[in-house]
Amino acid sequence: MKIGFSPEDEAFRQEIATWLEANLKDEFAALRFRGGPGDEHAFPEERKAWERRLAEGGWTCVGWAPEHGGRGLSISQQVIFHEEYARAGGPGRMGHIGEGLAGPTIAAFGSEAQRRRFLPGIVAGRDFWCQGYSEPGAGSDLANIKTRAWQDPDTGKWILQGQKVWTSLAHESDWCFVIARTDPQSRGREGLSFLLVPMDQPGITVRPIPQLTATSEFNEVFFDEAETDADALLGAPGDGWRIAMALLGFERGVSTLGQQMQFRNELETLIGLARDKGCDRDPLIRQRLARAWGGLKIMRYNALRMLSGPQDGSLKPEAMIYKLDWSSWHVELGKLAMDILGDEAEILEAAPYELGRLQSLFLFSRADTIYGGTSEIQRNIIAERALGLPREPRPA
Incomplete structure (x- = not known):
């Protein structure tokens, strides 16, 4: 995967950015930057309506083949779509599991009748x-x-x-x-x-x-x-294990770039907060912010390298490090957020005493290294499947 983008890609970037600016307003304005991890309870019905708005604009399932209802975008344009979506504050996708996991798996392993039955509802933002x-x-x-x-x-x-x-x-x-x-x-x-x-x-x-x-x-x-x-x-x-593993390969697809843009939004919030509170003059805070910035850049380049392989659910060795990498990085970002907030990290402003965005980030990130495969299991996968080391002894 090349790091730069062609003039055609940049024209596409402007197209999606313009569409998002024109549509993330009025009844959808409140959805900006909402509904991500730790905030998935927010505005569920409105976000379902947003899925239908995306579908009307042709912005669901953009990487799917046209015969399955998608736009058949190139990998570079899919990267641009997810980056611009996150940059604009697009809400957490209610259709993510259907679009990113169920749909590609049905397309790859389902019969023609199953594709006709299940894929259109995902493309239309109707079935979740x-x-x-x-x-x-x-x-x-x-x-x-x-x-x-x-x-x-x-x-x-x-x-x-x-x-x-x-x-x-x-x-x-x-x-x-x-x-x-x-x-x-x-x-x-x-x-x-x-x-x-x-x-x-x-x-x-x-x-x-x-x-x-x-x-x-x-x-x-x-x-x-x-x-x-x-x-x-x-x-x-009896095919369940094979299909389940292929689905997990689809999970490490292009939407990971959108996840990283959400991380970047969080990091930029922390940088701005550190400046406002004068923490940017603290050498330890500065070091941790710089380490977070560098880690996010490495995460992006590795994801682009990961996406340069086949998009059939198979995992290249570099794809096997992704879950461990991002979850560990995000946990540290949550800790950094609390240290920058200082005493405010333990205070809720007023009734109804809902958690602030950074407080939710810290608490929810506690689960990042557990869900989707614990870090211990991820290290075993890297050791055994990527490096070819002997399997860890299993109980008899």
Whole structure:
């Protein structure tokens, strides 16, 4: 991936920047810089309406192939889109899991009938998705899944029984992609299947998980003989692990550049605050700000290098360091925010005593090194898959 952009790319940058300026106002003005990590509870209905506005402008699924409803933009233009979106203060995407994870996976592994059924609702900003991976006892150890699924011999429908946890925005979602054990005799990675399950049905219960930030974008999801259609199985029975791993590859896609722009917005806020409070003359604070700036630049260049490979869900070695890199960086940024705030870090201004933006950043970033794969597991992945070192001893 080249670091610079062509004149055509820069013209495209102006196009998306102009569109965002014209549309992030009036009823959507309050959404600027809202709805990101730690703030995902904010304005859910308004952000769903924003997804539909994006769709009307042709700004959803911009990297998808045209035959799947996307714009087929080049990698460089996708990078520009996500950077300009974050620069303009575009709100956290309610459609991110559908657009970035479910959709590419369905496009890659689904039948033509499944693509026709599921992809248009994502492109239109109409159908919202959540991810049914982690379970109690099967978080980072995803192969330990206990949720079961079997086919009803009379109707052919898949029946699900079990529990998922840490399911982001499950209470706002229409569909969930679920990894379930369809071979009751199997263990580990074998015998797992990938199912597409409607959320609005009597067999599904969603319970919020209160967090340090007093919000509840994460949930527990209980499947009590929930159903999905016979043709809502992606791939073949037993293909679940392979498809699940490919999906995690899509997760490290172009939207990571947008995430970095959000980080840059946070860092610029801290730099401005440090100047206002006179902390910029403190040599330790200056060092930490400079280290954060340098770390973010390295993160960007590594992401561009990561994106220069195939966009099929496979992970190049450099992609395996991304989660560990950004989560560790962000945790340190949260600590720096509290040190710059000083005594104000422990004070809420007035009723209703909601956390400030930087306070939420600090508290929510505590989870960054846990969700999406703990740092310990990420180091094992780097050691074993990227460096080819011997596997860590597993319990018998």
